[in-house]
Amino acid sequence: MYRYTEFDRQMLHERVAQFRDQVERWKVGALSDDELRPLRLQNGIYIQRHAPMLRIAIPYGLLAAHQLRVLAHIARTWDRGTGHFSTRQNIQFNWVKLEEVPDILAALASVEMHAIQTSGNCVRNITTDPFAGVAPDEAVDPRPYCELLRQWSTFHPEFSFLPRKFKIAFSGTAADRAAVPVHDLGFYLRRDDRGEVVADVLAGGGLGRTPILGVIVRRGLPWRHLTSYTEALLRVYNRHGRRDNAYKARIKILVRALGTEEFARQVDAEFAHLESGPATATDAELARIAEGFAPPRYERKSPDALEAGAEALRALDAQHPGFARWRARNVRGHRVPGYASVTLSLKRNGKAPGDADAAEMDAIADLADAYSFGEVRVTHEQNLVLADVDQEDLFALWEALRGRSLATPNVGVLTDIICCPGGDFCALANAKSIPIATAIRDRFDDLDYVHDLGEISLNISGCINSCGHHHVGNIGILGVDKHGEEFYQVTLGGKVGADPASTRIGAVLGRAFAASEVPGVVATLLDLYVALRNPDERFIDTLERVGVAPFKMAVYPSQETAEEVANV
Numbered sequence: 001m002y003r004y005t006e007f008d009r010q011m012l013h014e015r016v017a018q019f020r021d022q023v024e025r026w027k028v029g030a031l032s033d034d035e036l037r038p039l040r041l042q043n044g045i046y047i048q049r050h051a052p053m054l055r056i057a058i059p060y061g062l063l064a065a066h067q068l069r070v071l072a073h074i075a076r077t078w079d080r081g082t083g084h085f086s087t088r089q090n091i092q093f094n095w096v097k098l099e100e101v102p103d104i105l106a107a108l109a110s111v112e113m114h115a116i117q118t119s120g121n122c123v124r125n126i127t128t129d130p131f132a133g134v135a136p137d138e139a140v141d142p143r144p145y146c147e148l149l150r151q152w153s154t155f156h157p158e159f160s161f162l163p164r165k166f167k168i169a170f171s172g173t174a175a176d177r178a179a180v181p182v183h184d185l186g187f188y189l190r191r192d193d194r195g196e197v198v199a200d201v202l203a204g205g206g207l208g209r210t211p212i213l214g215v216i217v218r219r220g221l222p223w224r225h226l227t228s229y230t231e232a233l234l235r236v237y238n239r240h241g242r243r244d245n246a247y248k249a250r251i252k253i254l255v256r257a258l259g260t261e262e263f264a265r266q267v268d269a270e271f272a273h274l275e276s277g278p279a280t281a282t283d284a285e286l287a288r289i290a291e292g293f294a295p296p297r298y299e300r301k302s303p304d305a306l307e308a309g310a311e312a313l314r315a316l317d318a319q320h321p322g323f324a325r326w327r328a329r330n331v332r333g334h335r336v337p338g339y340a341s342v343t344l345s346l347k348r349n350g351k352a353p354g355d356a357d358a359a360e361m362d363a364i365a366d367l368a369d370a371y372s373f374g375e376v377r378v379t380h381e382q383n384l385v386l387a388d389v390d391q392e393d394l395f396a397l398w399e400a401l402r403g404r405s406l407a408t409p410n411v412g413v414l415t416d417i418i419c420c421p422g423g424d425f426c427a428l429a430n431a432k433s434i435p436i437a438t439a440i441r442d443r444f445d446d447l448d449y450v451h452d453l454g455e456i457s458l459n460i461s462g463c464i465n466s467c468g469h470h471h472v473g474n475i476g477i478l479g480v481d482k483h484g485e486e487f488y489q490v491t492l493g494g495k496v497g498a499d500p501a502s503t504r505i506g507a508v509l510g511r512a513f514a515a516s517e518v519p520g521v522v523a524t525l526l527d528l529y530v531a532l533r534n535p536d537e538r539f540i541d542t543l544e545r546v547g548v549a550p551f552k553m554a555v556y557p558s559q560e561t562a563e564e565v566a567n568v
Contacts, residue, residue: 001062001064001292001293001375002059002147002289002292002293003112003292004112008112009109009112011155012109012112012114013106015043015105015109015114015116016102016105016106016109019039019043019101019105020102020105020106022036022039023036023098023099023101023102027099038120040052040098040101041119041120042116042117042119042120043101043115043116044056044057044116044117044118044119045096045098045101045115045119046119046427047427048094048425048426048427049423049424049425049426049427049429050094050095050425051094051095051096051097052096052097052098052101053092053093053094053096053425054092054093054096054101054104054115055086055090055091055092055115055118055119056071056090056091056092056093056108056113056114056115056118057090057113057114057115057116057117057118057125058089058090058091058378059125059126059146059147059150060089060126060127060128060132060143060146060147060150060170061089061127061128061130061377061379061380062143062375062377062378063375063376063377063378064111064374064375064376065365065366065368065369065374065375065376066111066365067111067112067113068361068362068364068365068368068376069361069362069365070107070108070110070111070113071083071091071361072358072359072361072362072365073107073358074093074104074107074108075093075357075358075361076358078093078096078097078100078103078104079094079095079096080094080095081357081358082094082355082356082357082358083355083356083357083358083361084352084354084355084421085346085354085355085356085378085382085383085384086354086382086420086467087380087381087382087418087420087467087468087469088124088125088127088167089125089127089130089378089379089380090125090378091378094421094425116154116155117153117154119165120160120165121161121162121163121165121166122153122159122160122161122162122165122166123153123154123156123159123162123166123168123234124165124166124167124168125167126146126149126150126153126168126169126170127146127167127168127169127170127178127183127380128142128143128146128169128170128171128172128178129142129170129171129172129173129177129178130177130377130378130379130380130385130387131177131332131341131377131385131387132172133293133295133387134334134335134336134339134341134387134388135173135177135332135335135341136333136334136335137173137174137175138172138173138335139172139173139174139189139190139191140172140190140191140197141172141293142170142171142172142187142189143293144286144289144292144293145170145187145189145197145199145223146170147289147292148226148227148281148285148286148289149168149226149227149230151289152227152230152279153168153230158231158234158235158238159234159238162234162237162238162241163238163241163242163243163250163251164241164246164249164250164251165250166184166185166234166237166251167183167184167185167206168183168184168185168186168187168230169183169185169186169187170186170187170189171186171187171189172188172189172190174498176188176496176497176498176499176503177380178380179380179469179472179496179503180202180205180214181202181205181213181214181496181499181500181503182205182206182207182211182213182214182469182471182472182496182503183202183205183214184203184204184206184214184250184251184252185202185203185214185230185233185251186201186202186203186205186214187199187200187201187226188200188202188499189223192220196222196223197222197223198221198222199218199220199221199223199226200216200219200220200221201216201217201218201219201221201229201233202214202215202216202217203215203217203233203251203255203263203267204217204251204252204254204255204256204263205252205500206250206251206252207465207466207469207471207472208250208464208465208466209247209464209465210247210252210253211466211471211505212252212255212256213500213503213505214252214500215255215260215500216500217233217255217260217263217264217267218264218267223281223286224280224281224282224283224286225271225275225280225281226281227279227280228271228274228275228279228280229267229271229274231274231279232267232268232270232271232273232274233267233270235270236254236263236266236267236270237251237254240254240266241253241254242254295336296373296388298336298338298339298388299338299390301337301338305338306337306338309338309391309392310391312392313327313391313394313395316395320395322409323395323398325409325447325451326398326407326409327394327398328409329410329411329412329413330342330343330344330345330407330409330411331343331394334387334388338391338392339388339389339390339391340389340391340394341385341387341388341389342372342385342386342389342394342397343379343383343384343385343411344364344383344384344385344386344401344406344407345383345406345407345408345411345416346382346383346384346406347382347383347408347410347415347416347417347441348405348406348408349405349441349442349445352419352421352424352434352437352438353382353417353418353419353434354382354383354419356384360404360406363400363404363406364376364384364406367386367397367400367401368386371386371390371393371396371397372386372387372388372389373388375387375388381411381416381418382418382419383411383416409447409451410447410450412455412457413450413451413453413454413455413456414440414444414450414456414458414526415441415444415445415450416457417437417440417441417458417459417460418457418458418459418460418469418473419433419434419437419459419460419468420433420460420462420467420468421433421434421462421467422434422460422461422462422463422468422479423462423479423486426462426463426467428463428465429462429463429479430462430463430464430479430481430486431462431463431479431480431486431487431488431515432462432479432486432515433460433461433462433468433479435515436460436477436479436488436515436518437460439515439518439519440458440518440519440522442519443519443522443523444522444523453526453529453539454538454539455538455539455540456474456475456538456539456540457472457473457474457475457494457495458473458475458476458477458522459471459472459473459476459477459494460473460476460477460478460479461476461477461478461479462479463478463479464478464480466478470491470494470506471494471505471506472494472495472496472503472504472505472506473491473494473506474492474493474494474495474506474539474540474543475490475491475492475506475522475525475539476490476491476492476494476506477489477491477518478490478491480512482512485514486515487512487513487514487515488512488513488514488515488517488518489508489509489512489513490508490509490510490512490513490518490521491506491507491508491509492506492507492509492525492548492551493506493507493540493543493544493548494506495540507548509548509551509552509555510552510555510556511556521555524554525551525554526539527554528550528551529542529543532546532550
């Protein structure tokens with residue numbers, strides 16, 4: 001992973017000292033709450049429903065074990081013992097005290113971490129595939145390019161006060177595991193006919209009140225122009241983006257208002273002034289950054305050793321059905337023969353989706369040191385990954401995880417629920433999310449049944465801002481307020497495909513449901529799926545084949561009129 005230079009470290013420590021002084025002035029009344037607000041937001045601090053929340057950046061979801069231990073220390077020392085991993089591959093602490101945040105930032109700076117640009121109208125944390133660098137289907141490792149853009153965008157004076165927040169994602173594989181089309185700016189990295197790294201560029205994606213998928217505005221952009229083209233695009237957005245209406249300020253609104261061709265034309269016109277300018281990346285700069293992503297020292301195994309290892313795993317599968325089930329759901333292939341990537345599910349009984357307590361974070365850090373070269377990844381689905389595990393160690397790792405309740409074999413199935421903090425914490429939420437996730441998980445606690453259902457994504461958001469990405473869940477659940485009461489709207493058919501053409505925004509099923517009705521509604525949808533599906537057909541495939549209408553008829557009582565059903 002990227003290691004800070006002395007310049008990086010100095011800048012970070014000076015930033016901590018600056019904010020410490022600002023907080024001290026606020027404490028004695030020299031700064032008002034309103035004057036402190038933009039300063040704290042620049043350091044990742046929100047005032048939530050019950051307490052300040054601190055969002056910490058985890059660039060492209062990559063953590064060293066010693067950094068995870070510091071996050072555990074923060075949870076234990078300055079919070080209530082738990083951190084929440086988000087869909088942005090960040091971590092949030094929901095119970096910090098504003099007066100103590102400078103001490104937290106200092107602890108983060110000691111291990112090359114920060115909370116800079118995790119809030120405010122700026123370029124946010126850049127995300128990518130959690131299996132970057134190890135995925136067998138990868139054409140280009142996106143991590144050095146993410147870091148190139150992260151360094152360019154951090155503290156960029158021209159783009160610190162954009163019309164609205166700005167989110168960027170990269171993918172370097174045929175299968176998009178970073179949800180690129182739902183970002184303000186996205187890059188599909190690939191190699192052209194000469195083997196050179198280029199990017200197909202998407203702009204104007206986003207969820208929230210007006211969910212829109214990004215559109216291709218440039219194909220085959222040479223990698224060295226990633227920063228200069230992004231600068232051109234942000235200039236157009238900065239110049240023309242709406243600042244008079246927060247609901248219409250995202251770049252997706254601008255792209256739709258101008259039209260794809262006109263927006264791309266304006267970006268190209270701006271890019272013409274920058275194409276050979278100082279923002280153009282050099283081979284030397286990419287090589288400097290890429291050094292931080294050199295592969296670890298894998299053990300190269302002979303074909304005979306690989307076959308013996310595979311046979312040993314098959315024998316363990318036969319002896320331990322729980323291990324076999326976990327290996328089938330939570331273990332992925334690796335580009336290096338004899339290794340695997342392991343997903344640690346943070347969707348467990350008694351825990352909110354994405355939560356890990358301090359003891360668990362310490363334990364995972366120890367396991368990362370023991371089994372995965374001291375590295376941990378955060379996924380878009382709010383789980384953690386040990387990306388480089390020797391297959392000979394899988395059984396020992398499973399036993400260690402099982403002892404910590406971290407071996408739940410539910411990755412990619414119904415109970416692997418994406419869920420925002422919702423009304424339990426967030427001041428913007430219309431309804432609670434975590435109790436709905438808990439109720440669904442309790443209703444479907446039979447792993448045999450859940451595994452038989454196969455691959456299903458279920459995403460929950462507590463408000464229209466869609467932090468739980470409900471729009472792209474096969475089943476999406478949105479908390480809404482109806483005359484001061486919490487109700488839940490259901491969408492069907494959302495998915496993240498391999499490209500924008502195969503990515504879908506879910507369709508609203510009909511009127512919203514009371515909280516107590518939601519698990520039953522999900523059960524009805526799944527019962528119909530089981531009745532209609534063809535052999536080996538996923539939920540989303542059945543839904544696309546038969547359409548939404550049969551599911552709508554199953555959910556709403558027959559006596560309701562079509563007008564009532566359509567009333568959202």
